[in-house]
Amino acid sequence: MASSMQLSRFTCQRLFGTFQSLTRHQGINLCHTSNQEPPPVDPGAIFIQPRVQQLLHNITGFDEIKLHRTRKIPRRGTPEIKLLTDDQLKKVKEDVIELSQTKLQLPPIMLPRKPVDAVLSRDTEIAGLEDAKHFFVDISYGIPERKRHIVVREPDGTLRKASWEERDRVMEVYYHRKGRKMTTPKMFESPQFEKLLEEGKYEYVLNQACAQFEPDSPVYIEVLKKTYDCIDERKQYDRLRTTRHFGGLAFHLVVERRIENLMVDMIQRNLIENVLDLMTLHQVVFPDCRSSQEHHNVSFMDKIKKFAELECREKDIIELALQTFEDSLQSEVRTQKQSTV
């Protein structure tokens, strides 16, 4: 396999020339294959909307201590001590917050990519001359990843476009990404994957998956789904709060219409604003849902109750959680009154 990927730049450029002429004349769509059935609803299109991004960021939270917790790094060195005025300190904090935003950047949500099936030519005259596949990669400078041409010449003479898996592997050779391995690590296959989920290492699995796979890779989408379902089952949403994955988790649950437990978790942690944001997100994803009609001058408690009635399968747990929240609020008010008296 490795030998088949070796190629002189000279032959690559010559082939690229003929390739371009092919595409212009025959109109092969390099990116997608033609599909018979209508394409499914693309969650990515909804996800990418600025409004949705804002809602997801609100829900994710911003616990600075958790975000900047101590991590194991090689050669950490002595901590630096600075003498700063209040203004200087403020500025330093602002600089760090900029970095925090990159740490909380949501990984893109896309539909799984369709398999590539494009044969460019069948040259049976040269069949049998080689005993290995040859990959031709366009490594010219400045071309976006997805637009790079990678074609394969089979030993039987067929010239075809490289499949998505082959593309990933070949791109990794020439344009290595930090954290990405040449072959898919065994941690994403059973039984290792199930063991990791059982141990509760969600953030680790999701981070590794982000580094290893492309966002539209079916394996990646499967890994995400399994992890999110596991978290939902165990109601351990807090593990992903203030990480870049919480938005994905919330979005997945909204799309699957399984947001009851998450809502209950938020109410229990007194994050009522997050509950309202989650409800808004649901209404954006499903614009023709029954709860879309906004009622002004309605208290948030009533809003949530109405939403639970109309949209959720298990409205009882939400109502129970709301009741507990109300009681705790009232008891707080009572104790405050007593203390002032």
Place this chain on the structure above:
Amino acid sequence: MFSRFLAKRSFFRHVASDAKKAKFPSKKCLSVVLNKQVTCHTDVIQTRHSSSFFTHLSADEIWSGVSAVSRAGKKRGRGKRGDVRKRVDLNKGQFIGEGKSNMVWPGLNSHIIKGRELVQQQKLPENPDREADLIMLREKGHSRGKREKLSPLDRGWSGRRLPGQTVGSPDPIGDYKFTGFDTRVLEYKLVTNMTGNQGRKQRFSCFVVTGNRNGLGGFGLAKAPNGKAAVRKAKNTAAQKMQYFELCDGHTVWHNFYEKEEQTAVFVKKKEKGYGLVCHRAIKTICEVIGIKDLHAKAEGSTKNVQRLTKAFFNGLRKMETHQQLADRLGLNVVELRKEMDNYPIVVAQPEKCRTEVSAEEDLEFNRLYYGGKVEYVRPKSKPFFENFHAHRKKVNLTLRFRNQYWAKIQRQALME
């Protein structure tokens, strides 16, 4: 001449080796080896030359020949420290008439008449333990040189010498027992002073440091005619001169500092947890005893002078400022930035009133704040002598393409499995 030599050699071959150093029944004689007894029983082996220097000199004379020290030498104290062979009574436990075969010699080792009977010459059963008993008796007094083996963890800086070794906690003062205190010797030497009366007066000088590994520490110097007393006195002096040093997070100093005592200087640097004590061995010992676990110290100048080094170090510790004190003095926030926390600013100390402006001339670089304007000289790392040799360059060019392959191979294997 050659034939005479041969004849001499052949003679000795016939004679039993025992008899070469035969013992004669003379009180003034010496038996060098234990078993070589001449029995006057059956076969008597005699040497030709019945007289040698062993036989016509007394034991005292022979020993003085081996271990002679002149009168002048004695005045200078020669032959006292153990550089001279000590006299040994080689016949200890041996008596005339007693030997390996247990014989009764009336008149020699028993009475001639016992009661009314004549005692007969007879052979009694042999004592099998006689040899072992004799050996034990002779080695009884010689165990002074052997000391218990010191475990590597208890060893000091070098060999069995005292510097670096622990000498226990100081002696209790009244009711107070120094529990948790450990004392280490920093210097232990023999010092001389010329006096009017006795001439050369030698005393042991001992410099120790003591501490409870929790911020308390003190050092002391004492002299005494013998070593043990000097150590004890120094220990107790150190206990009387104790100081308390508040440590940052209980493991290191609050800031870098520079201190100089005469010609001995030390640059001390605050380090993170896990760094360890990278210091001059004396400073390392002091840190261990006080409770500092992570530090870098560079000793400069007269680094051999342990007493001055210790004084400099203690002076620096005494002048240390905590973060809160620094914040109050300068009117600024003391902020810590850690690489492992993405340099998120952690406010360690806040002043009561924070300043709003900082002039450009003010040097607020924390690392050199307490150096007093001094700049530490950092010696540049020298390249190895073979760096530019042709063979080395060739090797580097060849092996460059395999760099990281060790770890890459391990990664590949891990992925395969």
